Amino acid sequence: MDRPSEPAATAGSESCLETKLAHYADLNPEDRALLRALEEKPEDWSRKSVVVQAGDRLDALYVVRKGWLYSSQLVGDGRRQVFQLFYPGDIVGAREIGLKHALSTTVCATDCVLCPFEKQALCELFNSSSRLSALLYAVGMVDEMVIIERMKAISRMKARERVAHVFMEILTRLRITSSSREAVFELPLNQETLGDLVGLTQVHTNRTLRQLERDGLITRKGSLIELNEKGLREASSFNDAYFAIDTSWIPA
Amino acid sequence: MDRPSEPAATAGSESCLETKLAHYADLNPEDRALLRALEEKPEDWSRKSVVVQAGDRLDALYVVRKGWLYSSQLVGDGRRQVFQLFYPGDIVGAREIGLKHALSTTVCATDCVLCPFEKQALCELFNSSSRLSALLYAVGMVDEMVIIERMKAISRMKARERVAHVFMEILTRLRITSSSREAVFELPLNQETLGDLVGLTQVHTNRTLRQLERDGLITRKGSLIELNEKGLREASSFNDAYFAIDTSWIPA
DNA sequence: CGTCCATTTGATTAAGCTCAATGGACGTGG
DNA sequence: CCACGTCCATTGAGCTTAATCAAATGGACG
Numbered sequence: 001m002d003r004p005s006e007p008a009a010t011a012g013s014e015s016c017l018e019t020k021l022a023h024y025a026d027l028n029p030e031d032r033a034l035l036r037a038l039e040e041k042p043e044d045w046s047r048k049s050v051v052v053q054a055g056d057r058l059d060a061l062y063v064v065r066k067g068w069l070y071s072s073q074l075v076g077d078g079r080r081q082v083f084q085l086f087y088p089g090d091i092v093g094a095r096e097i098g099l100k101h102a103l104s105t106t107v108c109a110t111d112c113v114l115c116p117f118e119k120q121a122l123c124e125l126f127n128s129s130s131r132l133s134a135l136l137y138a139v140g141m142v143d144e145m146v147i148i149e150r151m152k153a154i155s156r157m158k159a160r161e162r163v164a165h166v167f168m169e170i171l172t173r174l175r176i177t178s179s180s181r182e183a184v185f186e187l188p189l190n191q192e193t194l195g196d197l198v199g200l201t202q203v204h205t206n207r208t209l210r211q212l213e214r215d216g217l218i219t220r221k222g223s224l225i226e227l228n229e230k231g232l233r234e235a236s237s238f239n240d241a242y243f244a245i246d247t248s249w250i251p252a
Numbered sequence: 253m254d255r256p257s258e259p260a261a262t263a264g265s266e267s268c269l270e271t272k273l274a275h276y277a278d279l280n281p282e283d284r285a286l287l288r289a290l291e292e293k294p295e296d297w298s299r300k301s302v303v304v305q306a307g308d309r310l311d312a313l314y315v316v317r318k319g320w321l322y323s324s325q326l327v328g329d330g331r332r333q334v335f336q337l338f339y340p341g342d343i344v345g346a347r348e349i350g351l352k353h354a355l356s357t358t359v360c361a362t363d364c365v366l367c368p369f370e371k372q373a374l375c376e377l378f379n380s381s382s383r384l385s386a387l388l389y390a391v392g393m394v395d396e397m398v399i400i401e402r403m404k405a406i407s408r409m410k411a412r413e414r415v416a417h418v419f420m421e422i423l424t425r426l427r428i429t430s431s432s433r434e435a436v437f438e439l440p441l442n443q444e445t446l447g448d449l450v451g452l453t454q455v456h457t458n459r460t461l462r463q464l465e466r467d468g469l470i471t472r473k474g475s476l477i478e479l480n481e482k483g484l485r486e487a488s489s490f491n492d493a494y495f496a497i498d499t500s501w502i503p504a
Numbered sequence: 505c506g507t508c509c510a511t512t513t514g515a516t517t518a519a520g521c522t523c524a525a526t527g528g529a530c531g532t533g534g
Numbered sequence: 535c536c537a538c539g540t541c542c543a544t545t546g547a548g549c550t551t552a553a554t555c556a557a558a559t560g561g562a563c564g
Contacts (some may be wrong), residue, residue: 031419073400075408076489083400095397098390098497103397119501126382126389133385134378138350144396145347145355148325148335151403152474155451156327159520190542191326204520206544235326245350249371251379307546392519456552459513505564512559521550528543529543 015039017063020089020177021135027245031129038125039115045108047155047188051092052106060116061093067112068188072196082197083111083147085170089177094140097122109188134250145242146173153236154199159208162198164217165228165236172240183227190200267291269315272341272429273387277499283381290377291315291367297360299440303344304358312368313345319364320440323356324448335399336450337361337422341405341429346392349374394472397494398425405488406451411460415489416469419479424492435479445481 018035021027027035042065047049051062051069069086083104086092091104097119126133146169153165171183189197195205212218217235219226232238270287275374286344297303303314303321321338335356338344349371355457378385391456398421405417423435441449447457464470469487471478484490 019355041413071425073404075404076413081404081407083403090538091517095393097501098499099494099500100395101493103491103494122469123386123501123503126386130378130382134375137378137385137389137392140396141347141350144392144399147396147403150335151335151399152325152327154403155333155406156331158355158398161328169302191544192542195455199269201521203544207520210544239355240354242351242355245353249349251375351534373548444510453553454510455512462512483553505536507564508554508562510560510562513557515555517552517554519551522548523546524547526544528539530539531541532537534538 015063015088016065016177017091021132021139023176024139024245025131025135025250027131029113031132034125034128034132036247036251038117038121039081040067042113042115045112045114047108047111049107049108049112050105051114052102052104054102055107056102057104058099058119059092060118061097061122062114063089064092064114065113065115067114068109069106069112070109070189070193070197071106073104080196082193083150084143085173085197087173087177090143092134094136095143121232129170130251135247136248138245138250142242142245144252149239149242150198157236159198159200159204161236162200163194163205163208163212164232165238166194166198167218167225168229168232168236168238168240171227171229172238172243177241185225187223187225217229267315268317268429269340269343270457273384273391274379274468275428276391276497277383277387277502279383283384284376286384287378290369290373291317293369294365294367296368297364299360299363301360301364302357303360303366304354304356306354306357308354310345310348310351310371310372313343313349313374314342314368315345315368316340316342316501317365317367319366320361321358321364321480322361322449323358324446325356333451334445334447335402336395337425337431337449339425344393346388347395364498365496382503387499389462390497390502394494394497401451409488411450411452411456414452414461415446415457415460415464416484417490418446418450419470419477420481420484420488420490422494423479423481424490424495428495435481437477440479 015036017038018027018032018093019089021035050103054073064086066088070082071084072080072082074080092114096102096104150166150169153162155163156242170185174185191209195202200208209220213220216230217228267288267292270279270284273287294349295353306308306325316338318340321344322334323336324332324334326332344366348356364486402418409417422437426437443457443461444454447454452460465472469480469483
């Protein structure tokens, strides 16, 4: 369960990291090759697999090619905080690159395809391309801003706004790599995990979801969530300015 | 009030950014020179000056040479979240390097000496030194982990633990650049701002501070705070593992 | 001495937590 | 196929924490 089960069935598809970074800035062929090099060994991981366990030695990082993951840490007696969701093109472990041992646990929310690479390979990348270095830096800062936005919501908003906010966050984030403009997605998180993401108990998360549904802000069919985008944006005063990177300062 | 008042009186002192990064990894003379170049124009700013206002065009970044600053954003009707404190050696604006306009407001908590530099200068640095690029990246990730720690506290801890936690955070952070092992510092934040940092109202922050004082976990003399380090560490289950960077992967 | 600002205290209320029970969906072994 | 266990969603009742509202106190400083 906890290790990749078999050689990937999906080798040969395009590099997700490349796609994501190209979304922010033009990349020359050498830079593209560097990024693709990070995705040479795709592996299949199944839902609920623990990719990195808090306390593990941090040897490899992973480019997400397919699927969702989430990182969490335990707080006191049984409480938990989920603080980041990973989508295709994200790098699992990047935040903790500077640590010997992981602080957080990262789990597959769906079946995933992950491409492991050594810390050393990132070093290679810093050595070879200042453009990619700066771009990675900028993308890391965007991830941080996403977390700050959620912190604001947890700290200063009521349950209804918090849940509305996180749905808008997810939608916006998915649209970076997806072409679809639909406001629908499969949410591979149960209500406990969703609660841990927005700082609510499972019970209160449930009540809040039902309230959002009654108010016509979301529709649920199993794990499929359809958003009333306009309504949710208002309800959560969601602002997506931080997803648009200005790359004009980045080395050519 | 909002602009630096006079040519700096402190020109000539050592580079704080250099000191901070050298704390994490050995630096060669060229790298040191690059860092010092960012601190060529020290400016004096007075307490309560607004260094960057949300919405401003983001032209310059600032190395903090002296003083404390904090960044905040407004949330809904009058609520506010303070999400980062800046100390000597930190770079104001780094997180928003990829944005055209600032999302957050940064204010001097004390009189400060700041060294402005152009975004372009950071580009120069990415171009010139892969070692510094990687180190800046790693340090950025540490800042992010500090924010995640505080998010955990806000989301999953009670008022008492939250305030204890933030005091330990401040102490640990100060010790990166300070040589003193004392558990005392001047806290240049009023109770409203401290509350905005940990997600409490000013009134409840006050009650919590008094409770910590009654319990012998802190002592206050004006804005001077003395910590019962052991007690606070236990009360907040504070862990400082993320302040120790592993630099072995960083390019030479 | 009055003004400004921050701190302190009290009384009340509301949001969200805890505990507890129920029910549906689904997979497994007999 | 049925009985059972597991996981997850749902709902109710009572309780706790922190917010809110309101006011008093206490410097610091011109």
